[in-house]
Amino acid sequence: xxxxxxxxxxxxxxxxxxxxxxxxxxxxxxxxxxxxxxxxxxxxxxxxxxxxxxxxxxxxxxxxxxxxxxxxxxxxxxxxxxxxxxxxxxxxxxxxxxxxxxxxxxxx
Amino acid sequence: xxxxxxxxxxxxxxxxxxxxxxxxxxxxxxxxxxxxxxxxxxxxxxxxxxxxxxxxxxxxxxxxxxxxxxxxxxxxxxxxxxxxxxxxxxxxxxxxxxxxxxxxxxxxxxxxxx
Numbered sequence: 001x002x003x004x005x006x007x008x009x010x011x012x013x014x015x016x017x018x019x020x021x022x023x024x025x026x027x028x029x030x031x032x033x034x035x036x037x038x039x040x041x042x043x044x045x046x047x048x049x050x051x052x053x054x055x056x057x058x059x060x061x062x063x064x065x066x067x068x069x070x071x072x073x074x075x076x077x078x079x080x081x082x083x084x085x086x087x088x089x090x091x092x093x094x095x096x097x098x099x100x101x102x103x104x105x106x107x108x
Numbered sequence: 109x110x111x112x113x114x115x116x117x118x119x120x121x122x123x124x125x126x127x128x129x130x131x132x133x134x135x136x137x138x139x140x141x142x143x144x145x146x147x148x149x150x151x152x153x154x155x156x157x158x159x160x161x162x163x164x165x166x167x168x169x170x171x172x173x174x175x176x177x178x179x180x181x182x183x184x185x186x187x188x189x190x191x192x193x194x195x196x197x198x199x200x201x202x203x204x205x206x207x208x209x210x211x212x213x214x215x216x217x218x219x220x221x222x
Contacts, residue, residue: 044213100150
């Protein structure tokens with residue numbers, strides 16, 4: 001079975017502060033992990049995927065197989081980063097599993 | 109490429125009525141997923157379809173809910189005899205192949221049951 005856990009429902013920070021959105025997964029094989037972002041009442045958009053090791057909008061995420069984590073980080077949060085963030089896992093199943101999401105609020 | 113198109117974007121139904129949500133996948137995509145997003149909850153998988161075939165409906169409630177993806181036309185998620193608890197955002201996503209590892213989402217259909 002595959003599972004994605006995002007322990008925080010809500011994360012509230014001030015502009016300029018560092019941000020870390022936590023994601024832990026459970027999967028016996030080699031997973032592919034993704035972060036999706038959903039701005040207010042819009043579609044989910046792919047933010048980044050671990051295999052590409054890229055930085056999008058200043059966000060990065062590193063897959064830590066030892067800790068089974070894929071935390072999303074940004075050194076300096078901006079107000080426009082306020083959104084819902086979903087961690088997702090694509091394992092042996094053809095159905096991606098999503099975490100419950102973390103709502104990030106960046107205060108001015 | 110117009111992306112994944114969902115309609116209606118907003119739908120209001122009275123208890124006991126039927127709701128039909130439509131999803132047209134991206135051009136060239138033959139696989140469709142339906143997810144439900146409830147207030148204060150995350151994204152819950154409902155059903156995965158290929159044209160004319162339901163591959164996995166393990167997340168679909170046994171009663172009142174059905175989905176189809178015909179050879180021609182959009183995928184349809186149908187909810188019969190809606191209840192207040194069905195109020196949610198329903199997202200459709202598509203992918204080009206069964207083992208594709210990136211899916212593209214539509215903008216969602218917001219169902220409100222009054």
